Amino acid sequence: MGIEIKICGLKTASTLEAALEAGADLVGFVHFPKSPRHLTVAELPALSARVRGRALKVALTVDADDATLAALVAALDPDILQLHGKESPERVSAIRARFGRPVMKALPIARREDLSAIPAYAAVADRLLFDAKPAPDDALPGGNGRPFDWRLLAGLDVSRPAMLSGGLDADNVAEALSLARVDGVDVSSGVEDAPGVKSPDKIFAFIAAARRAAAMKGAAPSTASS
Numbered sequence: 091m092g093i094e095i096k097i098c099g100l101k102t103a104s105t106l107e108a109a110l111e112a113g114a115d116l117v118g119f120v121h122f123p124k125s126p127r128h129l130t131v132a133e134l135p136a137l138s139a140r141v142r143g144r145a146l147k148v149a150l151t152v153d154a155d156d157a158t159l160a161a162l163v164a165a166l167d168p169d170i171l172q173l174h175g176k177e178s179p180e181r182v183s184a185i186r187a188r189f190g191r192p193v194m195k196a197l198p199i200a201r202r203e204d205l206s207a208i209p210a211y212a213a214v215a216d217r218l219l220f221d222a223k224p225a226p227d228d229a230l231p232g233g234n235g236r237p238f239d240w241r242l243l244a245g246l247d248v249s250r251p252a253m254l255s256g257g258l259d260a261d262n263v264a265e266a267l268s269l270a271r272v273d274g275v276d277v278s279s280g281v282e283d284a285p286g287v288k289s290p291d292k293i294f295a296f297i298a299a300a301r302r303a304a305a306m307k308g309a310a311p312s313t314a315s316s
């Protein structure tokens with residue numbers, strides 16, 4: 091079974107290179123001033139040029155307005171817009187139509203009831219991303235290194251490609267993939283030495299562990315018919 095791997099919150103040319111060399115399928119750039127991974131619009135073109143088709147570029151925003159999204163689209167030319175705020179299904183649909191880019195909507199998950207939002211977003215987004223719901227005292231809506239109960243996604247059956255994020259790292263990604271039925275994984279904090287400081291070694295270790303786990307999953311005998 092192949093999976094997609096996204097390394098998010100890349101800020102420097104050297105860590106972006108590490109993610110690309112390690113085989114990341116998607117690379118994420120955060121534009122959210124409260125984040126330690128925030129990049130200004132002016133910083134994006136140079137990073138964008140380094141990607142050159144080696145991975146999909148993802149622009150991560152949180153409840154951004156149209157002017158901000160327009161500036162990001164012009165500076166990064168993203169393949170995907172990741173919406174990580176409280177964007178309604180109507181807003182997701184409007185962004186997708188206005189900017190003509192595939193949209194990945196992040197959904198915060200803590201309990202089974204949180205899955206009830208899936209149908210409305212699956213109807214308008216190209217992809218879904220299941221992330222841990224932030225705690226009330228978390229400063230960020232994501233990127234907190236917080237996992238959730240991956241068993242909630244065990245029987246997941248959505249009509250869109252789905253990624254898992256929240257507190258993943260090289261040590262737990264195999265367990266996460268063994269429990270959640272998803273098409274990919276997304277990591278930020280788990281490949282850092284400090285908030286906003288990516289570690290090339292951890293990026294390589296994470297991607298190797300995720301690929302190994304996906305291969306094991308593909309090789310495991312199916313229990314579906316028993």
Ligand SMILES: O=C(O)c1ccccc1N[C@@H]1O[C@H](COP(=O)(O)O)[C@@H](O)[C@H]1O
Pocket residue numbers: 098099118120122125126127150152174219221230231232233234235236255256257258276277278279280
């Ligand atoms: O990374 C950030 O700073 C960030 C800020 C605002 C919203 C989302 C953010 N990151 C995304 O959060 C998840 C989980 O990250 P982590 O591995 O638990 O740190 C991931 O999708 C990041 O793309």
